[in-house]
Amino acid sequence: MSTRERVTEMATLERYRVALENVETQSEIATIMAEFGYDAALIENGKQLFTKTRQVYDLNVKEDDETSQAYSNFMSKRNLLEDAYSLHRKKAKVIFRKDLEILKRLALDGTIPRAYVSWLETAKKFYTEVLADTELQTKLSRLKITTEDLNAANTLISELETARAEYMKEKGESQDATKQKDTIFAQLDDWMSEFYAVARIALEDNIQLLEALGVIVRN
Numbered sequence: 001m002s003t004r005e006r007v008t009e010m011a012t013l014e015r016y017r018v019a020l021e022n023v024e025t026q027s028e029i030a031t032i033m034a035e036f037g038y039d040a041a042l043i044e045n046g047k048q049l050f051t052k053t054r055q056v057y058d059l060n061v062k063e064d065d066e067t068s069q070a071y072s073n074f075m076s077k078r079n080l081l082e083d084a085y086s087l088h089r090k091k092a093k094v095i096f097r098k099d100l101e102i103l104k105r106l107a108l109d110g111t112i113p114r115a116y117v118s119w120l121e122t123a124k125k126f127y128t129e130v131l132a133d134t135e136l137q138t139k140l141s142r143l144k145i146t147t148e149d150l151n152a153a154n155t156l157i158s159e160l161e162t163a164r165a166e167y168m169k170e171k172g173e174s175q176d177a178t179k180q181k182d183t184i185f186a187q188l189d190d191w192m193s194e195f196y197a198v199a200r201i202a203l204e205d206n207i208q209l210l211e212a213l214g215v216i217v218r219n
Contacts, residue, residue, distance in 0.1 A: 006061065009185070013054060016192050019213040020047050023199075029209050036202045038195065046191055053181075053188040060181040063174040070167040077160040084153045085123045086112075091143040092126070102136070105129055120157070127154040 023029050024043055034040070089108060096102040103109040106126050113119045130136045131150055140150075196215055203210045207217045 009057065012189075013050075013057065015214045016050055016188065017054075019192070019195070019199075020050055022212045023195075026209070026212060029203070029212065032202050032209075033199065036198050038198060046195065049184075049188050049191055053184045056177070056181045056184045060174070060177040063170065063177040067167070067170040067174040070163070070170040074160070074163040074167040077156060077163045081123065081153065081156045081160055084149070084156065085126065088140075088145055088149070088153065089126065091145055092130075092140060095139050095143060106136075120160070123153075124157055127157065 020043065023033055023038065024040070024047075030040075030043075033043075089112070092106060093103070093108050096106070096108065100109070106129050107122045108126070113122055127150060130140065131147075131154060137147055137150065141147075196213070199210060199213050199215060203213075210217055
């Protein structure tokens with residue numbers, strides 16, 4: 001949900017809330033609207049629909065916020081790994097520049113893939129191969145790549161995969177919540193649209209009462 005969309009929906013919900021509250025608490029409005037079919041029972045139906053919409057809307061906001069947080073965590077881990085792998089890769093290409101077999105074994109013989117999955121698999125191969133070979137680790141230590149550095153980067157890969165899985169889960173939940181929100185919001189919009197149409201007829205001679213329901217009457 002975009003910020004602009006969220007602000008618009010919040011404003012709409014507030015307008016509906018005020019209308020449903022005032023049609024119930026202002027006796028003159030309640031009496032007139034009841035004559036046009038909007039008695040206490042029907043208004044209660046509208047209030048219940050509003051309450052349900054508000055609950056689903058709040059859930060959608062919560063899920064969107066959780067998705068944003070999960071994405072931020074995922075990108076933070078990704079950036080850390082990108083920085084570490086890029087540096088380790090550059091140093092390794094210098095150290096093994098004359099050994100084509102090692103370059104191929106460590107996936108250093110080509111460019112870094114742009115696609116996320118391919119990029120991650122390339123980084124995984126590098127750290128898996130190096131951490132399984134103490135001779136390679138010794139050679140890399142010449143350019144100040146320690147075993148601790150390699151293990152830290154390898155751990156970061158696991159953390160990144162976990163973070164991405166969490167982000168994808170939250171994204172799915174957010175999309176589902178948005179679908180539910182859109183469905184119930186459409187029902188409330190339809191209910192309130194008819195309510196306002198009837199109010200314009202019932203209260204056409206009393207602009208102040210109409211405005212109490214959030215209906216702006218232009219002169």
